[in-house]
Amino acid sequence: xxxxxxxxxxxxxxxxxxxxxxxxxxxxxxxxxxxxxxxxxxxxxxxxxxxxxxxxxxxxxxxxxxxxxxxxxxxxxxxxxxxxxxxxxxxxxxxxxxxxxxxxxxxxxxxxxxxxxxxxxxxxxxxxxxxxxxxxxxxxxxxxxxxxxxxxxxxxxxxxxxxxxxxxxxxxxxxxxxxxxxxxxxxxxxxxxxxxxxxxxxxxxxxxxxxxxxxxxxxxxxxxxxxxxxxxxxxxxxxxxxxxxxxxxxxxxxxxxxxxxxxxxxxxxxxxxxxxxxxxxxxxxxxxxxxxxxxxxxxxxxxxxxxxxxxxxxxxxxxxxxxxxxxxxxxxxxxxxxxxxxxxxxxxxxxxxxxxxxxxxxxxxxxxxxxxxxxxxxxxxxxxxxxxxxxxxxxxxxxxxxxxxxxxxxxxxxxxxxxxxxxxxxxxxxxxxxxxxxxxxxxx
Amino acid sequence: xxxxxxxxxxxxxxxxxxxxxxxxxxxxxxxxxxxxxxxxxxxxxxxxxxxxxxxxxxxxxxxxxxxxxxxxxxxxxxxxxxxxxxxxxxxxxxxxxxxxxxxxxxxxxxxxxxxxxxxxxxxxxxxxxxxxxxxxxxxxxxxxxxxxxxxxxxxxxxxxxxxxxxxxxxxxxxxxxxxxxxxxxxxxxxxxxxxxxxxxxxxxxxxxxxxxxxxxxxxxxxxxxxxxxxxxxxxxxxxxxxxxxxxxxxxxxxxxxxxxxxxxxxxxxxxxxxxxxxxxxxxxxxxxxxxxxxxxxxxxxxxxxxxxxxxxxxxxxxxxxxxxxxxxxxxxxxxxxxxxxxxxxxxxxxxxxxxxxxxxxxxxxxxxxxxxxxxxxxxxxxxxxxxxxxxxxxxxxxxxxxxxxxxxxxxxxxxxxxxxxxxxxxxxxxxxxxxxxxxxxxxx
Numbered sequence: 037x038x039x040x041x042x043x044x045x046x047x048x049x050x051x052x053x054x055x056x057x058x059x060x061x062x063x064x065x066x067x068x069x070x071x072x073x074x075x076x077x078x079x080x081x082x083x084x085x086x087x088x089x090x091x092x093x094x095x096x097x098x099x100x101x102x103x104x105x106x107x108x109x110x111x112x113x114x115x116x117x118x119x120x121x122x123x124x125x126x127x128x129x130x131x132x133x134x135x136x137x138x139x140x141x142x143x144x145x146x147x148x149x150x151x152x153x154x155x156x157x158x159x160x161x162x163x164x165x166x167x168x169x170x171x172x173x174x175x176x177x178x179x180x181x182x183x184x185x186x187x188x189x190x191x192x193x194x195x196x197x198x199x200x201x202x203x204x205x206x207x208x209x210x211x212x213x214x215x216x217x218x219x220x221x222x223x224x225x226x227x228x229x230x231x232x233x234x235x236x237x238x239x240x241x242x243x244x245x246x247x248x249x250x251x252x253x254x255x256x257x258x259x260x261x262x263x264x265x266x267x268x269x270x271x272x273x274x275x276x277x278x279x280x281x282x283x284x285x286x287x288x289x290x291x292x293x294x295x296x297x298x299x300x301x302x303x304x305x306x307x308x309x310x311x312x313x314x315x316x317x318x319x320x321x322x323x324x325x326x327x328x329x330x331x332x333x334x335x336x337x338x339x340x341x342x343x344x345x346x347x348x349x350x351x352x353x354x355x356x357x358x359x360x361x362x363x364x365x366x367x368x369x370x371x372x373x374x375x376x377x378x379x380x381x382x383x384x385x386x387x388x389x390x391x392x393x394x395x396x397x398x399x400x401x402x403x404x405x406x407x408x409x410x411x412x413x414x415x416x417x418x419x420x421x422x423x424x425x426x427x428x429x430x431x432x433x434x435x436x437x438x439x440x441x442x443x444x445x446x447x448x449x450x451x452x453x454x455x456x457x458x459x460x461x462x463x464x465x466x467x468x469x470x471x472x473x474x475x476x477x478x479x480x
Numbered sequence: 481x482x483x484x485x486x487x488x489x490x491x492x493x494x495x496x497x498x499x500x501x502x503x504x505x506x507x508x509x510x511x512x513x514x515x516x517x518x519x520x521x522x523x524x525x526x527x528x529x530x531x532x533x534x535x536x537x538x539x540x541x542x543x544x545x546x547x548x549x550x551x552x553x554x555x556x557x558x559x560x561x562x563x564x565x566x567x568x569x570x571x572x573x574x575x576x577x578x579x580x581x582x583x584x585x586x587x588x589x590x591x592x593x594x595x596x597x598x599x600x601x602x603x604x605x606x607x608x609x610x611x612x613x614x615x616x617x618x619x620x621x622x623x624x625x626x627x628x629x630x631x632x633x634x635x636x637x638x639x640x641x642x643x644x645x646x647x648x649x650x651x652x653x654x655x656x657x658x659x660x661x662x663x664x665x666x667x668x669x670x671x672x673x674x675x676x677x678x679x680x681x682x683x684x685x686x687x688x689x690x691x692x693x694x695x696x697x698x699x700x701x702x703x704x705x706x707x708x709x710x711x712x713x714x715x716x717x718x719x720x721x722x723x724x725x726x727x728x729x730x731x732x733x734x735x736x737x738x739x740x741x742x743x744x745x746x747x748x749x750x751x752x753x754x755x756x757x758x759x760x761x762x763x764x765x766x767x768x769x770x771x772x773x774x775x776x777x778x779x780x781x782x783x784x785x786x787x788x789x790x791x792x793x794x795x796x797x798x799x800x801x802x803x804x805x806x807x808x809x810x811x812x813x814x815x816x817x818x819x820x821x822x823x824x825x826x827x828x829x830x831x832x833x834x835x836x837x838x839x840x841x842x843x844x845x846x847x848x849x850x851x852x853x854x855x856x857x858x859x860x861x862x863x864x865x866x867x868x869x870x871x872x873x874x875x876x877x878x879x880x881x882x883x884x885x886x887x888x889x890x891x892x893x894x895x896x897x898x899x900x901x902x903x904x905x906x907x908x909x910x911x912x913x914x915x916x917x918x919x920x921x922x923x924x
Contacts, residue, residue, distance in 0.1 A: 053909045060922050078840045081902045088903070094842035097909070319897075331900045334908035338895050338918070349895060357899035366904055370897075396522045398538035430904025431875035437897045438879055442886035451782050451793060453763075453814075453881045455801035456775045458525045459532070460810055460874025464778035465497050465541070474782070478504050 039133040040068040042344055043124065045114050045280070046140030047071030048079055048163065050311025050333045052097060054138045057341025059105045065345070068108045068132065070124070075165050080330050082161060083192035085168060087199030092172055093165070117284040119304050136306055136344045139281055139294060140337070143274035143312035143328060148184070152246030158268045161189055171269075178267040179203055182255045184243050186213030188360055189271035191226065194235045195362045205236040205263055207243050207255070217358070219373045219408070222422050229365040238263075274328060276313045289315030291324045298350045300340040308344060310336040319353035319441070320372060320419060321380050327356045357437035359423075359430040364403070368433030371420035371440045372410060383413040384420075387446070387476025393426050395456070395463035405429065407468040409436070409449070411476050416446045421472075428461070435469060446480060449473035483577040484512040486788055487568065489558050489724070490584030491515025492523055492607065494755025494777045496541060498582045501785025503549045509789070512552045512576065514568070519609050524774050526605060527636035529612060531643030536616055537609070561728040563748050580750055580788045583725055583738060584781070587718035587756035587772060592628070596690030602712045605633055615713075622711040623647060626699045628687050630657030632804055633715035635670065638679045639806045649680040649707055651687050651699070661802070663817045663852070666866050673809040682707075718772060720757045733759030735768040742794045744784040752788060754780040763797035763885070764816060764863060765824050771800045801881035803867075803874040808847070812877030815864035815884045816854060827857040828864075831890070831920025837870050839900070839907035849873065851912040853880070853893070855920050860890045865916075872905070879913060890924060893917035 042058050044051045047069050055067050076097045085092035102109055112126040123131045145160035147153060157178070159171045175181075181197050183190045186208030197204045206213060212223035213230065227237060238257060246268055247254040255265045276293040278286075287295040287303035293315030300308045311333035316325040332354050339349040359368035377384050387409045394402040405425025412419050421436035423429045439449055450473040456464045486502050488495045491513050499511050520541045529536035546553055556570040567575045589604035591597060601622070603615045619625075625641050627634045630652030641648045650657060656667035657674065671681060682701060690712055691698040699709045720737040731739040731747035737759030744752045755777035760769040776798050783793040803812035821828050834850040836843075849869025856863050865880035867873045883893055894917040900908045 049908055056909070057918065060918055078902070078907065080900065080908075081840050081843075084843065084902050088844065089840070089842050091842075095840050097840075101909075329899070331898055331908040331911075334900075334911070334914075335895050335897060338914065349891060355897045357897050359899055359901045359904050361901065361903045366901075368899065370899065396525050396533070396539050396541075398533050398535075399525075399528065400532065427904060428872055428875045430899065430901050431872045431879060434898045434905070435875060435879050435882055437899060438882050438886075438888075441892075441897055442882075442888065444882075444886065447793060448885075451779050453779060453799045453801050453885050454775055454878045455773070455803055455812065455814065455874065455881065456524065456778075457803045457805065457810075457874050458522070458528050459805045460803050460871060461878070463522065464493055464524075464775040465500070465545075467775075467778070470778075470782065474501065474504055 037123070037131050037133055041065035041135045042067045042138065043132060043134035044069045044138045044140055045124070046142055046311070047073065047076045047109065048140070048142055049330045050140035050142065050337050052101060053334045053337035054140055054310055054341040055102060055107045056105060057338050058344055059107060061342055062345050068110060069102060070110045070112055070114055070126070070132070072111070072113050073164060074111055077163050077165060077168070079163060082163065082168065083189065083196050086172065086175060086193065087196035092169060114280060117280055119284055119307070122306065137308070138340055138344060139302070139307060139309040139313055140311050141277040141280060141313040144277050145270065146273045146275050147270060148272055150243055150246055152248065152252070155246055155248045156251035157266060158246055158252055158270065160270045174267055175200065180264045181267045181269065182207060182263055182265040184268060184270045185272040186237070186239065187216060187271060187273065188214065191230065191362060192360060193269055193271060194230065195233060198233045198235060204234070205238060206230070207238045207241050207257060209242050211240050213237065213239065217369050218367065218422055219375060222367060222424055225365070225424050226362055226367055229362045233363050274312060278313055281309065281313070289324055291315060291326055299343045299347050300336055300351055308340040310340045317353045319355045322353055325354050327354050329358050331357065355437055355440050357433055359433050364426065366425060366427055366429035368423040368429045369421070370433050370437040373420060373422065374410065377410055377419060382419060384410045385413055385476050385479050386410055387472040387474070389468040389471035389475060391462050391466035391468050391471065393428055393462055394460070395458050399458050401426070405432070405462065405468055407472045409472040409476055411446045411480065413480070416480055417443050418446070418449055432469070446473045446477050450477060481567070481575050481577055485509035485579045486511045486582065487576060487578035488513045488582045488584055489568065490586055490755070491517065491520045491553065492584070492586055493774045494584035494586065494781050496545060497778045497781035498584055498754055498785040499546060499551045500549060501782050502788055503551060505786055506789050512554060513546060514554045514556055514558055514570070514576070516555070516557050517608060518555055521607050521609060521612070523607060526607065526612065527633065527640050530616065530619060530637070531640035536613060558724060561724055563728055563751070566750065581752070582784055582788060583746070583751060583753040583757055584755050585721040585724060585757040588721050589714065590717045590719050591714060592716055594687055594690055596692065596696070599690055599692045600695035601710060602690055602696055602714065604714045618711055619644065624708040625711045625713065626651060626707055626709040628712060628714045629716040630681070630683065631660060631715060631717065632658065635674065635806060636804060637713055637715060638674065639677060642677045642679060648678070649682060650674070651682045651685050651701060653686050655684050657681065657683065661813050662811065662866055663819060666811060666868055669809070669868050670806055670811055673806045677807050718756060722757055725753065725757070733768055735759060735770055743787045743791045744780055744795055752784040754784045761797045763799045766797060769798050771798050773802050775801065799881050799884050801877055803877050808870065810869060810871055810873035812867040812873045813865070814877050814881040817864060817866065818854065821854055821863060826863060828854045829857055829920045829923050830854055831916040831918070833912040833915035833919060835906050835910035835912050835915065837872055837906055838904070839902050843902050845870070849876070849906065849912055851916045853916040853920060855890045855924065857924070860924055861887050862890070862893055876913070890917045890921050894921060
């Protein structure tokens with residue numbers, strides 16, 4: 037029987053980062069990654085296979101990332117896990133023994149119980165190249181596309197589909213697209229941009245039935261309206277893939293992920309779990325969190341990858357930091373929105389600022405960038421921020437996340453030591469993060 | 481005699497930010513800005529008047545920024561300051577009385593004692609529109625330009641001049657351009673890009689004489705070489721403009737700026753000084769620092785603008801965070817370089833990372849971004865970072881600055897909660913800041 041010091045199950049962002057991190061701190065251990073997929077997709081890049089990338093096959097994580105670090109890759113499916121024996125069994129009965137195990141089994145797209153969901157040309161977002169190439173083929177013949185779900189995945193796919201000249205409609209249950217990520221005014225900015233890009237929005241609405249003879253032809257909404265559709269894409273979220281863990285008797289968390297402690301250990305101290313399959317906890321409330329992001333995954337993998345050979349790193353819980361782009365409008369969020377802060381029971385003050393993202397405003401490619409910050413009322417500590425603007429929004433959101441993580445007060449944010457350059461940032465006078473903090477301070 | 485609650489002398493980034501900040505926290509005070517210039521230039525935008533901005537007159541800070549906040553602007557020169565009377569005297573003898581005074585008198589371009597420096601078509605970087613328009617006129621007739629000084633200003637002007645098809649040579653005393661800002665390997669990246677852009681570099685070299693009959697024709701270097709030149713631009717730094725303060729008996733600091741305490745007060749408690757005219761102190765060593773940047777200015781102005789009506793904010797000293805761009809290559813630095821860290825007596829460990837700044841690398845506009853981080857050896861706290869890459873470098877450098885300011889350890893940097901997006905950032909697996917911290921940790 038093959039034996040390995042560290043076995044990682046799953047070869048996407050979680051498995052790759054966990055095994056690479058483990059290797060950095062342990063040159064001699066044998067490390068093996070078992071994964072189902074022949075090629076591993078860049079998970080966040082999947083929408084961009086359909087309108088932006090030169091070819092869909094460019095969205096692959098190269099195996100050499102692991103192979104060059106002497107990490108073995110086994111392409112196979114793990115059928116069962118025997119914790120007493122410390123072995124896993126592969127599809128043909130072969131076993132691999134482990135000293136330490138990291139579960140990075142990811143998530144599975146949720147499929148809502150809609151009549152007609154099994155018709156041809158109804159797709160979810162499965163992270164499998166062959167399936168995603170089928171979607172590509174179907175798209176090439178499609179004209180009218182309905183996207184079910186107006187979260188990040190739905191919005192990003194819809195925007196990409198417009199680049200193919202398709203007639204795209206998003207159907208969203210909530211009053212706004214992206215409503216779980218942003219406060220209303222930022223959702224509105226996003227929705228205006230989607231409409232400008234030609235996407236039709238059916239919010240406060242649900243798909244009651246997908247209609248067709250063998251393959252999808254129409255979609256009937258709760259509003260009574262019927263839409264022509266030759267392709268339906270479902271992006272209504274994911275559920276953690278915990279079957280293997282569950283069958284092995286590992287504890288499952290309140291929100292359905294594999295329970296983990298602050299060291300990313302499962303209820304078995306030789307087994308860690310990271311990424312979409314693992315339960316998450318909020319940085320702010322320490323309660324279970326439904327956030328699932330590749331960046332959270334990578335961070336958990338960096339924690340587990342070190343701890344697997346000796347507990348060193350603690351998980352302080354997820355802040356939630358992410359960004360997206362619709363056309364030329366980028367949107368980012370770090371930490372709590374107003375809605376989330378209220379739900380969590382925080383009293384807070386809001387500060388806002390808006391200014392060009394270059395200076396002077398006549399610089400090429402200059403866009404307006406606006407920022408909204410939330411500070412806890414008593415401590416004056418930053419607990420959340422939202423950003424809308426041009427292509428620097430992703431990293432600006434990361435500044436906010438670092439300030440949140442380090443529990444920075446409004447006074448400190450107002451005078452934080454940013455640098456500025458005409459072609460790269462807002463002006464020093466109007467730098468939005470500092471100005472939004474000043475705005476909040478005048479109300480605190 | 482006119483009286484004002486707060487008088488601000490100087491109308492550039494320092495004066496504007498100080499008066500705007502004061503207004504935010506005091507709606508009722510009378511605030512007056514006295515400045516010499518009819519129009520105020522965006523200081524960092526000055527190089528971009530010559531190759532990037534549609535017209536040089538687009539590089540103006542609009543007066544309405546102040547006027548809309550009920551801040552009065554007086555265009556005149558302050559000739560003297562009487563601290564006992566608490567008055568200043570303007571050019572025609574008119575006086576203004578003040579309760580509190582903020583000196584924001586800026587800096588003056590240094591002029592090296594070179595023979596021929598007074599010839600026609602030899603320019604410095606004066607922040608005066610009419611003078612800068614003269615430079616523009618001279619450029620239109622020029623073919624061969626010599627830039628004296630390979631610091632930020634010299635490099636930015638040289639790069640802009642190449643956009644006009646000019647034959648540009650930089651003459652720099654030190655072995656590398658930008659050597660006071662970056663470590664050697666980053667200077668090399670910058671120099672390679674300058675050369676690629678057609679700029680000729682004469683480093684380890686000095687201008688011995690500017691030669692010409694009335695106007696510049698040639699430049700003789702210490703290497704013996706003589707260069708054709710119909711225009712010379714001098715960018716060898718600035719000296720603080722402290723004449724008014726000196727004449728009024730205010731204490732001057734070790735490096736020639738107006739001495740200030742941690743509240744930005746001068747030796748007269750009713751008088752504050754901010755920006756280029758004020759002495760700076762290092763965040764790391766608390767010793768005087770020669771750094772002068774518009775972003776430091778703005779921060780000091782945010783401190784003084786609040787403190788002027790009651791001491792609240794403290795200046796913790798300058799980290800030094802700045803960025804620039806040469807062609808499509810952006811470079812940023814926050815905190816200490818290796819050279820500066822050694823000089824200050826720190827023991828440190830270096831971590832490096834390099835990865836595409838979008839993901840997958842086939843995303844449009846993707847560039848490689850590399851990061852170098854310095855961590856203090858015992859505490860493992862981040863003390864410096866350098867970045868080279870695409871247009872997100874400015875904000876990535878600001879992330880580093882925020883992490884430095886909050887005394888973040890290598891472990892914390894490695895697991896800091898960044899967000900990622902294919903079109904906006906590096907991949908979660910390879911995110912350079914975290915990876916550079918991991919690299920350092922493997923050596924700590």
